[in-house]
Amino acid sequence: MDVASHKCLDPEDYTLGKTVICREIQIKTLLALFGQRCHLTPGSIFVYGHTGTGKSLVIQSLLRYHKLPHIFINCVECSSQRFLVEEILNNLPLNNHAGNKIAVHADDITNENEDFVRCEDLTDFVRNLKSLVSDNELRKETLYIVLDKAERLRSTNPVLLPALLRLQELSGLNICTILISEIVWEKFRAGTGFCEPYCLNFPDYTRNELMEIMVLDAPAACESELYSLYVNMVLSVFHMVCRDLRELRHIARLNFDYFIEPVKTEECAPSNARKLWKNIEPHLKKALKSVYLREVSSRQWELMQQAELADDDSSQAVAPPRSHVELPFYSKFLLIAAYLASYNPLKCDRRFFAKYSGKSSRRMAKLIKKNERASNHLLGPKTFPIDRMMAIFYSIIDGKVVPSAHIYVQISSLVSLHLLGQVGGDDKISAPKYRCLVTLDFIRNIARTVQFDIMRYLYDFL
C-alpha cells in the first residue's frame, strides 16, 4: 500500500488524466475532502446537480483513477433496504482476502454461493460491515460507499437514509457515504435522525463547456472545426429548451447526416456557414418537435432520414400523426357531446342547442361570462350527468337516432378507452357522471372528420 506517497497534484489530476473535462473545481474539492487514503473523511457527502452534469462520472472516475476502495450502487437497482445492504456487503472491495473467506467457511458449504452474506436488518448490516472491514487491510483506508440516484432511498425504510448518513458514527469505521442526486438536500429531510451531510453542488455546464464536450463526439471523418460549427447550430436551436448534455448529444448524433450531406455532395463548401445553417435548420426544428418529444423513436427518425436522403423530393416522408384515433361514427359524436358538456357551462346549453335563441341570450351570456373565474379550458373538464350528454348528442347529430343499447355500449367503450372518465355510479342507485378526458386538439381533429365545427359551440372561444 503506497499510502504515504501522496502525489503532488498537477493540472493533469484535476482532469483525471484528461478523461473528465470542465469539472476541475469539483474534482479539486472532492480530492481535498477525500484526503489521502488513510485519512478520515467527512462522514457523508451529498452531491447534487442537474442530470448530465457529470456527477456520477466524476465520482466514479475519481475513485477508479486513484484506485480508492469503493462500492458504486445505483439505487434504482436496489429497491429495498435488504437488496441495498446485501449489495454493499457482498461487493466490499476486500483485497486479497476473498480466498481466505471461503476457506473459513469450507465446512458449511452447501450451495455454490456459500459466501453470500445474508443480511435482513441494519443491525446485522453494521455488525457484518464492522467484522468484514476490520478483518481486512481495508480498515486502514477510507471506504467509499457511493449511492447514485439517492432520491430513491426516500421511499424505502425511513431510517435507512439516516443510518447510511451516520454509518461512520455507527460503525466506528473510516467510511464515507456519498449520495448523488438531482434533487436538493432539503427534500430528503423527513422523519428523524438525520445527520447533515456535506453538500456539494455540481453546476450546469456553460454553453462553451457544452460545446467543448460535444465536439469530442466528432466522427473521425469530420474536421473538428466543421463539427463545432454544427454543434453551435444544434445548440442555437436546442439550448433554449434543453440543457441536458445527454439529450443534446443524442440529437446532434441523429441529425449529423442531414448536416454533412450537402458537404459530401459538394453542393456547398464547408466554410459556407450560412448555407449550411439554411440547410440544417428545418431538420433541427422538426427534431425538436418529434425526436425531442419522443414521438418518433430514433430508429424511426433514422429510417425517415434515409428515405429522405435517398430521393431528393423528400415529400412523402410524413411525421406520424400525433393523436389520431379512429372511432365509430356515433362514438365520435358522443365524444364531441361529452366534450361540449364538460367544457361549456350548463346555463348556455339552451343558447347553443335550443332552436329559438332570443336576442336576450347574448346579454345573458355576457353576464355569465363575468361571473366565471377563468375559462373552463384552464380549469379542466367538469363532470356532467349522462342525460345532458345524450341531450347534446341528439341535438348535434343529423337525422334521428334511436336510443338503443348500441349507443350505451359505445359510451362504456369510450370509458374503457380512457377518452371519458366515469365518476361515481358504482352502486345501482346513483347515476354515473362522466368527464371528457381528451384535449382540444384531439377533439378538433375528431370534429373535422365528421365536418362538425366544434369551435362554434364552445363557450370559451366565442
Added chain:
Amino acid sequence: MVEPNINNYDSPKKKSDSSSESEQAAASLQMVTISSPRSQPSHLSGNLSTVKASPQKRESSRLATFSPVKGSPRKKIANSKETECSPRKDSSSAVNFSPLKNSSRTLSPAAGSQHKPLITCESDQAASPQFATISSPKKKPAPQSSDLLTVNKSPQKRESSRLAALSPIKGSPLKRNANLTDSECSPRKRSAEALDLSSLKTSPLKFSPVNSSSRKSRSMKISEDTTSLKSPRKESVAVANSSVKKDDFPSTEISAVFDPLQEVQQVLRKRISQINSPPTICGYEKERKQLHDLIKRTAVTGESNSLLLIGPRGCGKSMLIQNVIEALYQEKKIKQDLLHVKLNGLLQSDDKIALREITLQLQLENTVGDKVFGSFAETLQFLLEALKKGGESSKPILFVLEEFDLFAQHKNQTLLYNLFDISQSAQAPICVIGITCRLDVVELLEKRVKSRFSHRQVYLFNKLTLDQYRKLCTNYLCLPDSFRDKGFAKKWNSNIQDLLDEVAVKDVLERQFSLMNDVRGLLSLLTYPVCNISAAHPTITASDLITSFKLISTDTKSAMLHGVSILELAIIIAMKHLTDIYEGEPFNFEMVYSEYLKFARHRSGMQVYEKAIVMKAYEHLQTLELIRGHGGGTTSQKEYKLMDLLVHPAQIMDALQKYPNCPTEMKQWATQSIS
C-alpha cells in the same frame, strides 16, 4: 465475626443489597462451592470450586471482618489488566506456566470477581472467552472436575473447620491483600501452600476464545468446542495480537519519518469526522455531574435508575454521555463492573433485533444458544439471570438508548416496558438512559411504560454564546499539548490564534453563528479548510474559511435554478405570477401555458414553443421537485393536475440575477406581471 459466613450458607439467594461488592462475590462463590459441589460439572467452575474451596472461605470471612480491604483485590486485577493483557491472557498464561499460578488466581477472592469480567466486561475487545461451558453445564460433564471434587473433599472439610478459628488468620490476610496490589509474588507463595493442601497438579482452565466476527463464531462454534481447547495458548496469543492491532489503528503511523503536517491532518480530520470527541466540553457542568452521579450510583451501589436526556440535535447529548462514561471508566473498579449496552433506534428497528443486539453486546449468545423463549420478558430475564450465574449477584448494566423516540414506536413498547420494569423492581441493577431530541417524548410512552419510568429528565439546550463559539472554534483547530512536535504545535496554534483574530474570519464566524449556533454548524464550516490542508497549502487561511462559508451557505434551490433552461425558467416565472395572482392557490399546466403564451406572444421576441415542448419542460421541473402535485385533487389529465410551486419568489429573483445570458424581457417580466 463468623456470622456473615453463616448467613451466606443459609441464604444462598442473597440479593445485591449488600454494600460490598467483593464481599458478595466471595460470598456467592463460597456458596457455590460449599452448598452444591456436585452440581458443578463444567470445566471451569468445577475447577474453581474445587481448587478454591479452601482459601475461598478464608477470604470471605476475612472480608467480612476487614472492610478496608475491600477494594484491593479488584485493584490487583485491574493492575494486571493495565499491561494490556486481558484476564484471558492472564489465565491462559497461567494455564501454560504452572498450576501454581493458576491456583493463585483462584485462591484470591478476586478470582471470584475475575471471571466475571471475562464474561462481560470486554464487549469492545476483539475476542472473549466462551462461557457456554459455565452456564450450560449439562452439555459436558467434565471428567476432571469430578476427579478434582473427590480430591478436594478433604481440604474443604478442613477449611470449614478452620472457620471456627478465624481469628489467628485475621492479621495476615490484611497484609497479604495489601501485597496483592503491589505484586503477584505473594499470592503465588500463598497458592503454593494452598496447592500443597489440595495436592492439585493438573488444573486446566479452559477457555475457548471466540472470534469477534459473529459470523465466524457461529460457524466455528462447534469446532472450537472440541479443537481450540487443546491449544488455548495459541488462540489467546492470536487474540492478543489482533487486539493490539486494533488499538493501533486510529493512530496508524503512515510514514516512518515523522511528518508534523501529516499528523496535523490526522488530528484535525478526526475532529471533523463523525467519530470525533471534542477537545474540550464547555458548559453542561451541572448536567454532567448529575449524569456522572447517577451512573456511578448504579455502578457502585447497584441502584437502578432511568433517565431521559433531551435536547436538540447537535447539542452534545451523546457526546456528554460518552464523556461521562469515559470518565467513569477511569476508575478501574467501575470499568470492571459496569457493563455498557449501546442501542440505537436507527439500527434496532424492532424489539427482537434489539434483544439480539443486547445478547451480543453482553456476549451471552452462546449461553442463549437455541433456547426457545415464550415471551420477550422471559428472554430478558434469562439474560440477566445468565449474568448472575457467574457465581455472584448481577452486575450493573448501563443501557444507553440513542434515538429513544424510535424505540417508543416499537410494537407494544416491549423493550422499554421491560427495561423500565427491571429498573423499578429489585431484579438487577440497571441504568437506562434514553437520548432523544423530541421534547414530547414522554407523551409517546404508553401508560404502563410511563408509570415505570422514573421521570428523571435532563434537558440540554444549546446555550453557546458567540464568544464561546469562537473559543470552540479555536479549540477545534488548535493542536493538543500531547502533539509530538512541540515547536510545530506552538507555531501552529499561534497561527490559528492570529487567523481567528482577523476581521474577515470573525465576520464569517459570526455569520455562521447567526445561521446555526451549534457545533455541527461549526464543523461543517471547518470541513473545507481542514480538508484543504496539504503539503502545498500547509496552513489554514482566511480565504479558506470564506470559501467554505460560501460553499455551505449557497442556497441549493437557487443553484439548481441556475441550471434550468430558459424555457423552464420562463414557466417558473409564469407559475410565480399565477401564485401571486391567486394568492397561493395551486395552478395547473393549462394556466401556466396560457400565462407563458401571453408573455411569449406579446412581450418578447422569443420563439414560442408548442404545448408539448412546454409540457416536457414542465415535467422536468416536476422531477426536480421544484413543483409538486397539490394533494387532494382527483387525478385527471396531467394538464389539469393542480400543482404547487415550491420555490420562493426571492429564490427566483436570486437565480435570475445570476442566470447567464438571461434575456432582459424575462427579467422585466419577472418583476412585473401582466395584469
